[in-house]
Amino acid sequence: KPRITRRYRPNTLILETTFVTADGEATLIDFMPLRGQASHLVRLVVGKRGTVAMTTELIIRFDYGASVPWVRRADAGALLAISGPDMLILRTPIEVRGEELTTVGDFTVAAGETVPFVLTYSSSYTPAHLSVPDPIDPQDALRQTHEFWEDWVNTHQSKGAYAEAVSRSLITLKALTYDPTGGIVAAPTTSLPEWVGGPRNWDYRFCWLRDATLTLLAFMNSGYYDEACAWRDWLLRAAAGSPSQIQIMYGLAGEKRLPEWEVPWLSGYEGSKPVRIGNAASGQLQIDVFGEVMDALYHARVGGLQYLAEAWDFQRVLLSHLEKIWSLPDEGIWEVRGGRQHFTYSKVMAWVAFDRAIKTIEAFGLDGPLDHWRNLRAQIHAEVCEKAFNPALGAFVQAYGSQHLDASALLIPAVGFLPPEDARVRCTVEAIERKLVTDGFVLRYDTAATQDGLPPGEGAFLACSFWLADAYVLLGRGEDARMLFERLLSLRNDLGLLSEEYDPAAKRLLGNFPQAFSHIALVNTAHNLELAQKPCEQRSGNVSLAKAAE
Template identity: 60%
Template structure:
C-alpha cells in the first residue's frame, strides 16, 4: 500500500519527476518525460507494480529529512540501533540521458542497508528482461531500458534486484539508475559525486534569481522551485502536476491525469515566475505556446502534451488498483477535447503580464492574440464546460464569461498602453457587452450573490477571481455579498470547496476535498476587502497544510485530515506565491492589470 500523499518528496530534473516516501521508497517515476509510462507505479498499486527502496535493512521511517537550500536535492536521515545514515536523492538536470542518483552516506556507527529495485515498465505491467553487461545491470522492456550502476554487489531476489550492504561513518555508497531507448546502447556511466556538485550548483544559480524578499521567503522559494521542476525544459511547456489519478475523493472515481500542459495552469505559473524574477521561463513558454497552438485558432485546446502533443486520449489501466483503492487509474485526459471559454482570457492575460514585466513583445505572439480575440468574438456567447471541466452539459458559466471579458480587456490595454495595433473599438464593444451580460445574468437577486452559471442558484468559488482580475473591485457590495455567501456555504473547517457537487451537477458521483487554490483566492479577496487579520490567519492555516518539505496537493480532505488530489500541484503553489505577495501590502493586487 502506498504512503499518505504528504509522506512523499519530489525529485525532478525539468524533464520528469519522481516521488520518494519517508521510508526511502521511490514509488513513482515516468521516464523520459512527465507524460511517459511509469517504470515505478507502486503509488497507484503495490510494490509489485514497481518501486525502488533504499533504507535500513530492518526497515523504518526517517527521523528527519530536508531539501538542501534552494534545491530539490533531498537528504533523508535514518537512525537505527547500530548508527545513523543519510540517503541523498536527486535527479541531475540533463540534456539527454535521464537518471536518478541515490547516495548512502554513513554518519555514525555501522548500519545494515538494503536497496530493492523492482522495475516494472508501462505503468507496472511489464516485468523486464534483466541481465548483466559490462559490469552494469541492464533491464529491457519494449521501447524502454534502464541501466543500474553501483559498487556494491547486487543479486536477484523475487523478480527484483537487491543489494545488502553496511555503511560506517564517512562511507558513501552511490547508486545510479539511467534510462535510455532499448534499441540504443546504454549511455556512459556518470560520476555520481560530480553530478551531485553540479546539481547543487545548478539549483543554487536558479534560486539566486528570486526577487521576493518578504516575510514568507521559505514558503515562496519552495513553491517556485516546485514550479520550476514542473517545467519541461526542452520545449518550455509546464505540466499541472507530475502524477496521474491521485484521487480527489479517497476511494472514489475522481481520478485524473495531470501530467499535461493546461494553458490555464501554465499561465498562472508564469505569472508567479515572472513576478519573482524568472522571465526566462516566460519566454520559453511563449515560444512553446506559439508552436502548440499553431493552426486554426478555433481548434485551440485547453491542454497539450509537454512537447505540444494534441492527442491525449483517455484510457483506464485495469491492472492498477489505484491509490488506496481509488479506481480507475486513468492516463490521458478527455478534457483535452472540451471547450473552455476561460482559456482565452488566461492565455492573453499571461502574455499581457509578460509585457508589463518588460519582456520584449514578439510580433508572432501579438498576431496569435489577435487571432484568438477574433475567434473569441464569435464564441464568447456559447456555453462551455468551464474551469472545473464538468462532464455534464455545457452551461453559461459566470467565471468563463468574466475571463472572456479579461481577454478583450487585455487586448484593449495592449493597444492603449503598449502601442499595439488591432480592432480596439470592436474589442471595447465586446468587453462592454460581456460585462453587462454578466452583471445581468450572473447575479442572483434572491441569493444576493453571483452564481456559478446563468439561471443557476449554485455558488462557485471561481467567482472569487472577479476582483483579482479587475472585473469588479472587492469593495463592490455585490462582490462583498458573494464572498460572504461563499464563506457561509462553501467553507468547511476554514477551507473553500469549489462548489457543492450535490447542488451543481458536474456529471460525476462522489465528493471531493477543499480546493486549496480557491482558499488562497479567498485570502486575496479578504486582503482586498480590508479584512487583513482574517487574510493573514487563513494564509497561515494554508501554510500549515504543507508537508514537512513545503509541498501541497490540489486539495485537502478536512474529514481525513489529509492532502488529496494530484501532487505536488502547480495551482496550489502558484496561488501561495500570489497570496504571499498580496499580503505584503504593496497596495496592488497581483492579478490586476
C-alpha cells in the same frame, strides 16, 4: 525500528533522508542531475555514525506496470532491464540478486563510507557501437546539482516573512518545467484521488493554458524573467494554428492528442479507481482559456518580456473566433462531464479577453477594431451582471440561472471585472464564506448539489482557498488574508509541498502531487501580502508591473 527524518537541502531539490538506529546513523541523498546525454536518478547512502545494515529493493515495470523486463548483466557490472523500446541501467558496487522478479541486495554502511546507486534511463535500441550510456561520477553530479539549484535560487532570493515557502514553491515550479520547451506540467502524477475511494482521478501530466497568467506573474514578480519568457513562448507555440482548434491543455512539447484511457490492471491509490492515462478534457470547450491567453500575453508585454510581432496577429485571430463562440455554453473551468452550461467564470474571462485587447491597444498603440471590442466588452459585462448575479442569494452563482455558488467567483475582482468595493463582490465573498468554506478551507462548489457528471465527494481545493485570501486583500481584510494564508502553509507536507486538495476531516492532502496550481497560488498570495506590487492589483488593473518596477 529506526527513527527516520527527511528534508530538502536548503535552496535545492536534493532530498536527504536520515536513518538513526541503535547501531548508527546513515543518510540517503537522492537527486536528479541536470539532463545530459541520458536521464539519471542518483542515490548515495552515506554513513554518519557507527554502522547501519541496509537492504535495497528495486522493482522495475514498464507500460504502467504491465511489462516485466528482461534483466541481464552488462560489462563492468551494470544491470540492464529491457522491455520493448525502454531500458534502465543500474550501477552500484554492492552485490544484487534477483528474487521473485525483484532486484535485491544487502549491505552495511559504516561512518565515513558512501555507497552509490545510479539508475539511468535509455532507449533499448541504442546502436551497438555506442553501447549503453557512459557512467557518471555520483559525487561530481551531486556537486553540480547543488551548485545549479543554489545559483538559481540566489539569483533572485525571496525575502519577507514567507521567503522559505515562496522559495520552495518556486523550486518546485522550476522542477515541473520541461526545460527544452518551457512547458510546466500541472503535476508529475496521474490518478491520485481527489477523494479516496472515489472516481475523481485524473492524469495531470500535461500543461494547462489556464495556469498562464498566474504563472507569469509568479515568475516575473519573483524576478525569474527567463522562466516567464520560456512559458510565454511555449504558450504561443502550443496554441498556434486555427483558433477553432485551441485546446485547454497540451503535452510538454505542445502535443495535441491526449486520448484518455483507463488502466484495468492497476488497483489505484488506496483502491481509488479508475487509473487514467491521458485526459479527455483536452477536447472540451472551455471559453475561459481565451481570456487566460489574452491576459497572459498582455501582462507579458506590460512586464517587459521581449516583444514578438507575431503574437498580436495571433491574438487578433483568437478574438475573432471568440466573438463567434463567447455566448455558447461550455464545460467551464472545472471541466465538468455533466453537460455544458453558461458558466459565469467562462463569461467573465471572455470579457477579460476583450478588455486586455483594448488595454493592449491603448498602452502600446497596436492596430485593432477598438470601438468594436469596446462594444463587445460592454455587452458581455452587462449580460453577466444581469444573468449571473442571483439577487435572492445576493451573489454571483456558478452559471446563468443557477442556485449554486462557485469559488471561481472569487476571481471576479482579481481579474478586474468589478472593483472590490462593489457590493456584489463583497456579498459574493461573504456567501462563499458561508456556503463553501468547510473547516476553514474552500470547496470549488457543492458536488452533492451540482451536476458535474460524477458522484459527489472531493476535498477542499487549495487554489480556491488562496483565492479567498487574495479576495480578502482586495477587500481590505488583511488580517483575515494573513490568517488564512498561514493555515494553508500549515498544510504543506514535511518537505513544503502541496497537492491539489485537502481533506479537513481526515487531515490529509488529496489529488495529484505536487500540484503546480497550488504552488503558483501560494507564491502569488505571499506576494499579495508582502509586496508593494500585488499580483491581484496588477491583474485587476490597479497597478502595472512596469509601474511597480519604477
